[in-house]
Amino acid sequence: xxxxxxxxxxxxxxxxxxxxxxxxxxxxxxxxxxxxxxxxxxxxxxxxxxxxxxxxxxxxxxxxxxxxxxxxxxxxxxxxxxxxxxxxxxxxxxxxxxxxxxxxxxxxxxxxxxxxxxxxxxxxxxxxxxxxxxxxxxxxxxxxxxxxxxxxxxxxxxxxxxxxxxxxxxxxxxxxxxxxxxxxxxxxxxxxxxxxxxxxxxxxxxxxxxxxxxxxxxxxxxxxxxxxxxxxxxxxxxxxxxxxxxxxxxxxxxxxxxxxxxxxxxxxxxxxxxxxxxxxxxxxxxxxxxx
Amino acid sequence: xxxxxxxxxxxxxxxxxxxxxxxxxxxxxxxxxxxxxxxxxxxxxxxxxxxxxxxxxxxxxxxxxxxxxxxxxxxxxxxxxxxxxxxxxxxxxxxxxxxxxxxxxxxxxxxxxxxxxxxxxxxxxxxxxxxxxxxxxxxxxxxxxxxxxxxxxxxxxxxxxxxxxxxxxxxxxxxxxxxxxxxxxxxxxxxxxxxxxxxxxxxxxxxxxxxxxxxxxxxxxxxxxxxxxxxxxxxxxxxxxxxxxxxxxxxxxxxxxxxxxxxxxxxxxxxxxxxxxxxxx
Numbered sequence: 001x002x003x004x005x006x007x008x009x010x011x012x013x014x015x016x017x018x019x020x021x022x023x024x025x026x027x028x029x030x031x032x033x034x035x036x037x038x039x040x041x042x043x044x045x046x047x048x049x050x051x052x053x054x055x056x057x058x059x060x061x062x063x064x065x066x067x068x069x070x071x072x073x074x075x076x077x078x079x080x081x082x083x084x085x086x087x088x089x090x091x092x093x094x095x096x097x098x099x100x101x102x103x104x105x106x107x108x109x110x111x112x113x114x115x116x117x118x119x120x121x122x123x124x125x126x127x128x129x130x131x132x133x134x135x136x137x138x139x140x141x142x143x144x145x146x147x148x149x150x151x152x153x154x155x156x157x158x159x160x161x162x163x164x165x166x167x168x169x170x171x172x173x174x175x176x177x178x179x180x181x182x183x184x185x186x187x188x189x190x191x192x193x194x195x196x197x198x199x200x201x202x203x204x205x206x207x208x209x210x211x212x213x214x215x216x217x218x219x220x221x222x223x224x225x226x227x228x229x230x231x232x233x234x235x236x237x238x239x240x241x242x243x244x245x246x247x248x249x250x251x252x253x254x255x256x257x258x259x260x261x262x263x264x265x266x267x268x269x270x271x272x273x274x275x276x277x278x279x280x281x282x283x284x285x286x287x288x289x290x291x
Numbered sequence: 292x293x294x295x296x297x298x299x300x301x302x303x304x305x306x307x308x309x310x311x312x313x314x315x316x317x318x319x320x321x322x323x324x325x326x327x328x329x330x331x332x333x334x335x336x337x338x339x340x341x342x343x344x345x346x347x348x349x350x351x352x353x354x355x356x357x358x359x360x361x362x363x364x365x366x367x368x369x370x371x372x373x374x375x376x377x378x379x380x381x382x383x384x385x386x387x388x389x390x391x392x393x394x395x396x397x398x399x400x401x402x403x404x405x406x407x408x409x410x411x412x413x414x415x416x417x418x419x420x421x422x423x424x425x426x427x428x429x430x431x432x433x434x435x436x437x438x439x440x441x442x443x444x445x446x447x448x449x450x451x452x453x454x455x456x457x458x459x460x461x462x463x464x465x466x467x468x469x470x471x472x473x474x475x476x477x478x479x480x481x482x483x484x485x486x487x488x489x490x491x492x493x494x495x496x497x498x499x500x501x502x503x504x505x506x507x508x509x510x511x512x513x514x515x516x517x518x519x520x521x522x523x524x525x526x527x528x529x530x531x532x533x534x535x536x537x538x539x540x541x542x543x544x545x546x547x548x549x550x551x552x553x554x555x556x557x558x559x560x561x562x563x564x565x566x567x568x569x570x571x572x
Binding site for chain 2 (some may be wrong): 027030031033034035037038040041042043044045046048049052090091093094095097098112113114116117119120121122123124125127128129130131132136137138159162163166217220221223224225226227230231243244245247248251256259260263266267269270271273274275277278
């Protein structure tokens with residue numbers, strides 16, 4: 001970010017020194033194209049969520065907000081995120097700490113493996129869990145005998161969410177750790193700090209922004225995951241229905257008010273996510289990249 | 292000795308037993324939540340006999356879903372490749388009102404749950420929707436057709452194309468273009484010979500990442516598409532339909548095909564990036 005703010009004035013000054021009239025024309029044509037394209041693909045659809053949700057005014061919203069099935073779906077989505085995010089945080093931190101500032105054979109392979117869930121279709125991820133824990137899956141008979149339900153129940157939904165959001169934190173924290181190096185940690189160890197003390201007082205404060213960035217992305221994806229959860233949840237209304245599943249069901253039943261009210265809630269989550277992401281990118285100089 | 296991860300001297304078992312606990316947590320977690328599920332799919336596929344696998348994989352419905360999925364994802368990611376280049380260019384090189392807002396909203400598809408995206412896109416692009424209504428008189432239907440699948444895939448994959456090109460463009464020296472200009476190159480020559488070549492690896496990476504994401508996408512597509520076989524049924528939806536019919540073999544084979552394609556896309560991305568580093572590093 002700092003880099004770009006240095007360069008932009010140069011670029012603008014440079015473009016101004018060119019054949020001014022013609023070049024400016026090209027500039028505004030391109031700007032108009034960007035506004036048009038993003039308008040059609042992103043802006044209008046995003047605004048539409050708010051328009052449709054408020055179509056019937058406050059009563060329409062309250063109708064859905066107080067319905068039992070909606071509340072159950074919202075609760076399940078929240079519970080899923082509350083379990084998924086901390087578990088993935090512990091994993092992400094452990095993986096990043098194991099990989100940072102170290103050199104061993106297979107290191108880049110391990111990084112690719114951790115990134116793997118981003119390349120696997122969520123539906124295939126869900127299918128894997130069904131084949132593992134479902135009725136006819138590898139552990140199906142064992143689970144049935146011991147009375148544990150994973151598929152069509154909360155554990156399956158959580159495992160699907162964990163799978164889908166696994167790489168976020170490691171991939172944000174790892175570059176931060178690499179950039180900081182190990183000098184401070186070594187100094188702390190020399191001064192007699194234990195590993196825990198070093199982690200809490202030296203390492204964690206130095207990566208807090210990157211960690212927060214990863215947490216935000218993990219949470220947004222965990223709350224919004226649809227494909228993987230569809231496969232493992234069984235979509236039992238009021239029991240294993242998360243908010244995204246509630247939206248689909250309401251949409252299929254032509255209950256567009258309910259669908260858009262639930263969408264409004266998730267769209268607000270997306271807006272909060274984007275604002276926090278934007279602030280973190282500006283404050284902490286975290287580079288955004290594709291996910 | 293306990294603190295050093297896999298080094299050279301002691302045996303493998305010794306290393307595993309004495310690895311720091313961060314290592315053990317990492318491997319335990321990866322094994323439980325990633326390796327085990329992946330193994331379940333591969334092992335299930337291996338229990339089927341090859342003739343059976345071939346029959347399911349080349350079933351006409353399955354073939355048509357690959358066609359719809361891969362072709363549409365390819366078109367979407369190529370459109371995004373062009374649009375992403377222009378968007379990145381405009382965001383990096385120009386100043387205009389609303390620029391910061393546009394820059395922030397590019398990531399919307401990462402933040403907005405796909406069910407919401409599918410819902411709102413299908414409303415807007417339906418024949419009586421805000422945008423679909425304009426297209427209707429021209430006989431263009433978007434929602435519940437393959438065009439709808441395309442729109443959803445463009446939406447879902449757009450950030451990849453912008454965010455891979457943007458940092459490279461930011462680091463590019465404006466002086467290079469100035470030099471090309473002052474030596475008498477035309478605008479087009481400057482673009483083709485000076486600006487585009489160093490951007491190419493980033494553009495291709497963005498296209499490949501977008502393609503990979505679009506191929507696997509389920510949530511937004513299932514809502515905007517009609518999910519009719521031979522028309523706009525995509526492979527992930529077919530997997531779910533097979534599972535609903537308790538056809539585990541069918542789901543497994545299509546899932547494995549999808550997984551292999553995703554892994555190939557990943558390999559291509561890594562190769563492009565490795566080449567990019569070698570030539571333009």
